Amino acid sequence: xxxxxxxxxxxxxxxxxxxxxxxxxxxxxxxxxxxxxxxxxxxxxxxxxxxxxxxxxxxxxxxxxxxxxxxxxxxxxxxxxxxxxxxxxxxxxxxxxxxxxxxxxxxxxxxxxxxxxxxxxxxxxxxxxxxxxxxxxxxxxxxxxxxxxxxxxxxxxxxxxxxxxxxxxxxxxxxxxxxxxxxxxxxxxxxxxxxxxxxxxxxxxxxxxxxxxxxxxxxxxxxxxxxxxxxxxxxxxxxxxxxxxxxxxxxxxxxxxxxxxxxxx
Numbered sequence: 001x002x003x004x005x006x007x008x009x010x011x012x013x014x015x016x017x018x019x020x021x022x023x024x025x026x027x028x029x030x031x032x033x034x035x036x037x038x039x040x041x042x043x044x045x046x047x048x049x050x051x052x053x054x055x056x057x058x059x060x061x062x063x064x065x066x067x068x069x070x071x072x073x074x075x076x077x078x079x080x081x082x083x084x085x086x087x088x089x090x091x092x093x094x095x096x097x098x099x100x101x102x103x104x105x106x107x108x109x110x111x112x113x114x115x116x117x118x119x120x121x122x123x124x125x126x127x128x129x130x131x132x133x134x135x136x137x138x139x140x141x142x143x144x145x146x147x148x149x150x151x152x153x154x155x156x157x158x159x160x161x162x163x164x165x166x167x168x169x170x171x172x173x174x175x176x177x178x179x180x181x182x183x184x185x186x187x188x189x190x191x192x193x194x195x196x197x198x199x200x201x202x203x204x205x206x207x208x209x210x211x212x213x214x215x216x217x218x219x220x221x222x223x224x225x226x227x228x229x230x231x232x233x234x235x236x237x238x239x240x241x242x243x244x245x246x247x248x249x250x251x252x253x254x255x256x257x258x259x260x261x262x263x264x265x
Contacts, residue, residue: 067223
């Protein structure tokens, strides 16, 4: 054995170095999950954007920012930290077009607007979990605190509607970490990001209808998860026309339940 090792020592050393390089290369090539705010880049209008974490990596945690890019389907979602007098008009437009949507709500919204929440449910929409207090969840590493934010909203939703909340979670402001994704998944939640949004949340600086259409029409794409804020007066004013334009482009609308059931199959 000693003679063998002595004779083959150079070869063995080379093999060890190569093995180490392969391991390092594999570790480097394994995509990391970003920590911070969800972000997108649009290399080409009309095509799906690139997220700062890939669909494949997010899928490991039951999360998504994009649906099936071979299908002309849109998954419409709204975020609401408060009520701004726009939701009823938005619900009217959704009902007119028979479009399912998901409303990600926080605690004070459900407390202050129980009738609107009940209407969302009665008209077939999903109410998703946007946490109770709208904290930056990436700063919460304690599992118990993280779970309480989601569980407290679940309990309030059930108390308000008599229904069990469906397990869809959107991190406030899209700020997240890999640990957050793991904890949400362990609670049975799908974390939902988005592949199309625009600056619609500034009440004192609302976009014009033309500005909104300039963002939302050219950038729509197959499998889009669209994020709009239901606090936006512009969104309420244009939604009927926006849905019509997307329909004229050949798009259909589906719920998040459909998206994740297809990913699981």
